[in-house]
Amino acid sequence: MARKRFDDSSCSVARALNEVGDWWSLLVVLHAMYGTRRFVDFQQELGIARNILCDRLARLVDNEVLKKVEVGEHGSRFEYRLTDKGRDLFPIVIALRQWGDKWNPAPDQAPLDLRDRETGRTIPRVEVQDADGNPLTVRDVFVPNGDDASRVSVGKKKTG
Amino acid sequence: MARKRFDDSSCSVARALNEVGDWWSLLVVLHAMYGTRRFVDFQQELGIARNILCDRLARLVDNEVLKKVEVGEHGSRFEYRLTDKGRDLFPIVIALRQWGDKWNPAPDQAPLDLRDRETGRTIPRVEVQDADGNPLTVRDVFVPNGDDASRVSVGKKKTG
DNA sequence: CGAATAGGGTTGCATTTTAAAACCAGATTT
DNA sequence: AAATCTGGTTTTAAAATGCAACCCTATTCG
Numbered sequence: 001m002a003r004k005r006f007d008d009s010s011c012s013v014a015r016a017l018n019e020v021g022d023w024w025s026l027l028v029v030l031h032a033m034y035g036t037r038r039f040v041d042f043q044q045e046l047g048i049a050r051n052i053l054c055d056r057l058a059r060l061v062d063n064e065v066l067k068k069v070e071v072g073e074h075g076s077r078f079e080y081r082l083t084d085k086g087r088d089l090f091p092i093v094i095a096l097r098q099w100g101d102k103w104n105p106a107p108d109q110a111p112l113d114l115r116d117r118e119t120g121r122t123i124p125r126v127e128v129q130d131a132d133g134n135p136l137t138v139r140d141v142f143v144p145n146g147d148d149a150s151r152v153s154v155g156k157k158k159t160g
Numbered sequence: 161m162a163r164k165r166f167d168d169s170s171c172s173v174a175r176a177l178n179e180v181g182d183w184w185s186l187l188v189v190l191h192a193m194y195g196t197r198r199f200v201d202f203q204q205e206l207g208i209a210r211n212i213l214c215d216r217l218a219r220l221v222d223n224e225v226l227k228k229v230e231v232g233e234h235g236s237r238f239e240y241r242l243t244d245k246g247r248d249l250f251p252i253v254i255a256l257r258q259w260g261d262k263w264n265p266a267p268d269q270a271p272l273d274l275r276d277r278e279t280g281r282t283i284p285r286v287e288v289q290d291a292d293g294n295p296l297t298v299r300d301v302f303v304p305n306g307d308d309a310s311r312v313s314v315g316k317k318k319t320g
Numbered sequence: 321c322g323a324a325t326a327g328g329g330t331t332g333c334a335t336t337t338t339a340a341a342a343c344c345a346g347a348t349t350t
Numbered sequence: 351a352a353a354t355c356t357g358g359t360t361t362t363a364a365a366a367t368g369c370a371a372c373c374c375t376a377t378t379c380g
Contacts, residue, residue, distance in 0.1 A: 124290075
């Protein structure tokens, strides 16, 4: 059967994954952040099948993560550019990259280091912080009215 | 054909997505963070098919995001618990939640607010920061030696 | 004690997705 | 005018997904 969809889930993680939670979408967004804009470039850099790329780009455009703009005069050339919504995925992509570098380092390759354009210093880890900027773990947080945290549910779950 | 895998990709985002980049894995991790540990509980909270849940739990255990521990005396009851690697997905999950709440707010529901257990204050947004704690956007960063940022590639791409 | 039920799966089947490669059509280049 | 670039669509076969049914081991109930 088809993949289950969570468009109307009460869980915002589920709704987010609905838009960028498949195998390719975040990689497309990542490459868009590195400056890729053209169909053929995405295709070659990612090694993705063209039909799948079509589908993903269309879906990302539908969800307003990318916008498709005509370039060139006679309109048969396009660019896919990040929207604000798409650019707002930056922390997620970077956190994923850092997680991958930490826990699955490439055997023969230094982890990519991103740097601050202004100072040239390496970007520190993305973390969940309290209001003062101190790092928090999952144990340091709670959901107010949270005696039933698992009510933050996802699927059909008819009843609580 | 089969889904493409990125186990040995030079891109750490691709390697990360290889482990938690499908429709269900991050939701399983999310619920684990909220305290769910048992097969049946995951199944009911997520509304996921049992065989798929089996597969995902096994894969997450293989990848050391979860560990499977026997509970009860006679060993036919198990719990799936987060490892350090799994807990380290916290910023990603939270960033996804915040993104979903910001750009796809649930029609009839306030966004979940997470709070600092110590102070009771709401958790601020997860962001990419410079060394001083100032927020950075994708435009504020660069990859040193980065005249070919797209070399941060993913697929087969035989040559740079 | 025997039956029912809970926990944690596995199996079989129909439906979708995916990957890969072939094909297409409008611009642009040669 | 022919070749090429760009951005797709179509076709086909292999996997992945969802659902329901079945299994086996405890534990609980009568």
